[in-house]
Amino acid sequence: MGDIENPWHSRPIDVHRWSDHPEVAQLCDRIWDEYLPTDQTSGPKPRTAFRHQLRVLILDLYVAWLEDPELCIGVSMSSNYWDTNSRYNAIHISRKIVPIIRVLAAADLLDLARGSYSGPYVRGNRTTRIRASEVLQGWFAEVTFQRDDIGRAENEEIIVLRDAEDGALVEYEDSDEIIRMREELRRYNEVIAGAFIDIPVLDEPKIDDVSTDHHHRLTRRIFSRSDWNLNGRFHGGWWQQINSDWRSKIFINDTPAVEVDFRSLHVSLLSLEDGVELTDDPYDVTDGLLGGVPAALQRKLIKRLVLTAINAGSRDAAFRACRDGFPNGHVGKTLTNEQLEVLLAAFLKNVPHLEGYLFADQGIRLMNLDAKIIERVHRHFTEQDVPVLSVHDSCIVDYTRVGELKRVMAEASEAVAGRALPIANQFYGLDEQQDPTADFVRDYIVWRQTARSDGYLRRLAYHEARAGVEVEPFELN
Numbered sequence: 001m002g003d004i005e006n007p008w009h010s011r012p013i014d015v016h017r018w019s020d021h022p023e024v025a026q027l028c029d030r031i032w033d034e035y036l037p038t039d040q041t042s043g044p045k046p047r048t049a050f051r052h053q054l055r056v057l058i059l060d061l062y063v064a065w066l067e068d069p070e071l072c073i074g075v076s077m078s079s080n081y082w083d084t085n086s087r088y089n090a091i092h093i094s095r096k097i098v099p100i101i102r103v104l105a106a107a108d109l110l111d112l113a114r115g116s117y118s119g120p121y122v123r124g125n126r127t128t129r130i131r132a133s134e135v136l137q138g139w140f141a142e143v144t145f146q147r148d149d150i151g152r153a154e155n156e157e158i159i160v161l162r163d164a165e166d167g168a169l170v171e172y173e174d175s176d177e178i179i180r181m182r183e184e185l186r187r188y189n190e191v192i193a194g195a196f197i198d199i200p201v202l203d204e205p206k207i208d209d210v211s212t213d214h215h216h217r218l219t220r221r222i223f224s225r226s227d228w229n230l231n232g233r234f235h236g237g238w239w240q241q242i243n244s245d246w247r248s249k250i251f252i253n254d255t256p257a258v259e260v261d262f263r264s265l266h267v268s269l270l271s272l273e274d275g276v277e278l279t280d281d282p283y284d285v286t287d288g289l290l291g292g293v294p295a296a297l298q299r300k301l302i303k304r305l306v307l308t309a310i311n312a313g314s315r316d317a318a319f320r321a322c323r324d325g326f327p328n329g330h331v332g333k334t335l336t337n338e339q340l341e342v343l344l345a346a347f348l349k350n351v352p353h354l355e356g357y358l359f360a361d362q363g364i365r366l367m368n369l370d371a372k373i374i375e376r377v378h379r380h381f382t383e384q385d386v387p388v389l390s391v392h393d394s395c396i397v398d399y400t401r402v403g404e405l406k407r408v409m410a411e412a413s414e415a416v417a418g419r420a421l422p423i424a425n426q427f428y429g430l431d432e433q434q435d436p437t438a439d440f441v442r443d444y445i446v447w448r449q450t451a452r453s454d455g456y457l458r459r460l461a462y463h464e465a466r467a468g469v470e471v472e473p474f475e476l477n
Contacts, residue, residue, distance in 0.1 A: 311363030402429020
């Protein structure tokens with residue numbers, strides 16, 4: 001069994017992997033017959049056969065290995081953790097997964113780092129980490145099945161409720177409203193799954209540690225603190241994990257896309273609640289508040305500080321979190337409390353009515369409002385089978401529908417907040433141009449993306465074969 005040097009390089013186990021591929025079954029049967037003694041797999045008949053539970057585990061180890069051979073999987077070794085009746089456990093993985101993991105580790109098929117626990121909510125707490133050992137990785141390298149032969153379990157829960165303290169999953173009873181949300185999100189995921197969403201300049205579908213392939217699109221809606229009125233944002237698409245520069249390069253169905261932002265979303269929502277409609281940029285303050293810091297960077301620092309203060313429950317917590325959010329070497333990491341106070345005072349000079357909303361734990365409530373806005377945008381385009389990508393405070397659509405997206409975002413924000421919120425887009429949409437010419441369309445595409453990489457073209461061809469449809473980029477008649 002090899003050593004896991006960095007157990008924090010990990011993700012939680014995904015208990016919804018599944019495949020009926022014959023070679024997957026053969027590999028898992030081989031492991032079962034050679035390594036799993038009957039005394040470890042005896043007992044009452046589970047809702048999901050022990051062999052099938054092994055298959056889920058092996059499949060998730062295989063997927064992690066494909067993404068990064070050093071990537072670990074976090075897994076609870078407590079028998080009490082595994083609830084076969086949980087709505088978040090669609091395959092009904094049982095506590096028998098624990099002895100199966102122990103046996104595989106003892107057989108040197110898994111590398112394992114035991115979990116640590118130093119008390120409730122201590123940052124150093126973590127679950128046990130596992131990954132495929134060198135032996136199992138060798139077997140993975142010999143198989144002929146591929147990543148696309150591995151799918152997901154039916155009825156995987158996509159409406160998630162988390163606990164107030166540690167974020168643990170909370171069981172709940174369905175209501176008519178929850179059923180509606182789930183069905184709308186299911187249809188949204190269908191539309192997204194059927195679209196070709198990619199970045200043409202990428203030969204490999206990856207940006208740093210973010211995979212941009214079609215396996216990383218499933219969207220869930222997550223509510224917090226055991227309260228359906230808190231959070232409720234949409235999470236999952238890979239486009240949420242990359243910066244705006246990369247997002248500007250996205251093509252949807254081989255057509256350029258445009259991102260439309262709500263400007264100063266949470267500040268605007270709070271202002272409307274206070275009866276004030278913002279007309280200017282609240283982050284536009286006097287230059288030179290911090291010696292040597294350019295105006296553009298100063299604005300980013302103020303914006304980060306304000307959003308952190310809206311989310312935080314105290315001044316000290318906000319200032320610490322603001323600094324912690326910057327990487328080592330960034331000027332934001334070194335800002336003193338006194339400097340942060342200067343930035344905050346300059347912001348409040350523009351919007352004095354917001355002072356009472358800072359350090360008052362408002363963010364989680366505002367997320368519920370912006371999620372309701374995005375929900376309406378999703379609904380409008382899903383009903384037309386048009387993919388729209390959301391990033392909490394912005395949406396991305398192909399460039400033929402930008403004007404439509406802006407209209408829908410305005411209507412959605414007015415329905416939720418009582419007033420249409422300000423929006424902006426860096427690039428024009430085709431439907432915002434009067435009498436666009438074929439030359440404009442061609443120039444737009446060339447300007448946004450100078451070339452489609454070989455990898456992109458291969459992925460496009462594969463998508464067309466897998467979906468059984470030909471992607472037709474927009475052309476002006």
